[in-house]
Amino acid sequence: DGGITQSPKYLFRKEGQNVTLSCEQNLNHDAMYWYRQDPGQGLRLIYYSQIVNDFQKGDIAEGYSVSREKKESFPLTVTSAQKNPTAFYLCASKSAGNQPQHFGDGTRLSIL
Amino acid sequence: RKEVEQDPGPFNVPEGATVAFNCTYSNSASQSFFWYRQDCRKEPKLLMSVYSSGNEDGRFTAQLNRASQYISLLIRDSKLSDSATYLCVVNKHSGGYQKVTFGIGTKLQVIP
Numbered sequence: 001d002g003g004i005t006q007s008p009k010y011l012f013r014k015e016g017q018n019v020t021l022s023c024e025q026n027l028n029h030d031a032m033y034w035y036r037q038d039p040g041q042g043l044r045l046i047y048y049s050q051i052v053n054d055f056q057k058g059d060i061a062e063g064y065s066v067s068r069e070k071k072e073s074f075p076l077t078v079t080s081a082q083k084n085p086t087a088f089y090l091c092a093s094k095s096a097g098n099q100p101q102h103f104g105d106g107t108r109l110s111i112l
Numbered sequence: 113r114k115e116v117e118q119d120p121g122p123f124n125v126p127e128g129a130t131v132a133f134n135c136t137y138s139n140s141a142s143q144s145f146f147w148y149r150q151d152c153r154k155e156p157k158l159l160m161s162v163y164s165s166g167n168e169d170g171r172f173t174a175q176l177n178r179a180s181q182y183i184s185l186l187i188r189d190s191k192l193s194d195s196a197t198y199l200c201v202v203n204k205h206s207g208g209y210q211k212v213t214f215g216i217g218t219k220l221q222v223i224p
Binding site: 031033041042043045048050056088090094096097098099100101102103104105106 | 143144146148153154155156157158161199201203209210212214215216217
């Protein structure tokens with residue numbers, strides 16, 4: 001089945017540690033996105049990528065990094081510089097044009 | 113002014129009621145519009161696209177009013193299972209990229 005796979009579902013980070021969240025899609029979508037959602041809040045855009053080897057900062061990029069070496073993959077690294085990383089992280093992708101985004105089922109990140 | 117505004121609610125309605133949500137957007141160049149549903153602690157899922165001519169899917173009707181810059185979602189004969197947060201989404205081209213903006217979401221609680 002075509003879709004977006006995020007892993008792991010739950011992740012725990014120690015102080016000073018970098019962690020990487022995986023996002024893979026087999027929908028042949030060009031654009032991919034990372035969002036952060038805090039409890040009771042809306043989605044906030046961290047990074048997005050429209051094509052391979054290109055990505056742009058969103059509204060809250062500080063403390064995060066991404067890469068887009070393959071069309072199918074858009075991993076997000078939460079660095080130690082992100083002091084409040086506890087949140088629900090959502091990856092999305094979409095095809096070109098006026099098409100909707102499709103979401104993975106998310107990764108919940110907590111601090112140990 | 114926020115690019116996309118929604119009343120966060122909650123809207124508490126009895127089963128069988130009709131409920132309507134509006135979402136306003138600030139940029140008249142916006143091109144495509146969607147409603148998503150998000151259940152607690154889950155990813156957003158596409159509910160329906162929104163067209164100027166209006167579109168209906170079972171008990172759900174979506175409408176776009178470009179002159180007044182708002183989109184609406186009408187739910188008839190509410191079911192307990194309709195309880196969720198409803199997100200409106202607006203897409204527009206911006207500097208060669210397509211920008212996707214989410215509203216904060218409107219929480220609906222259908223009560224027996």
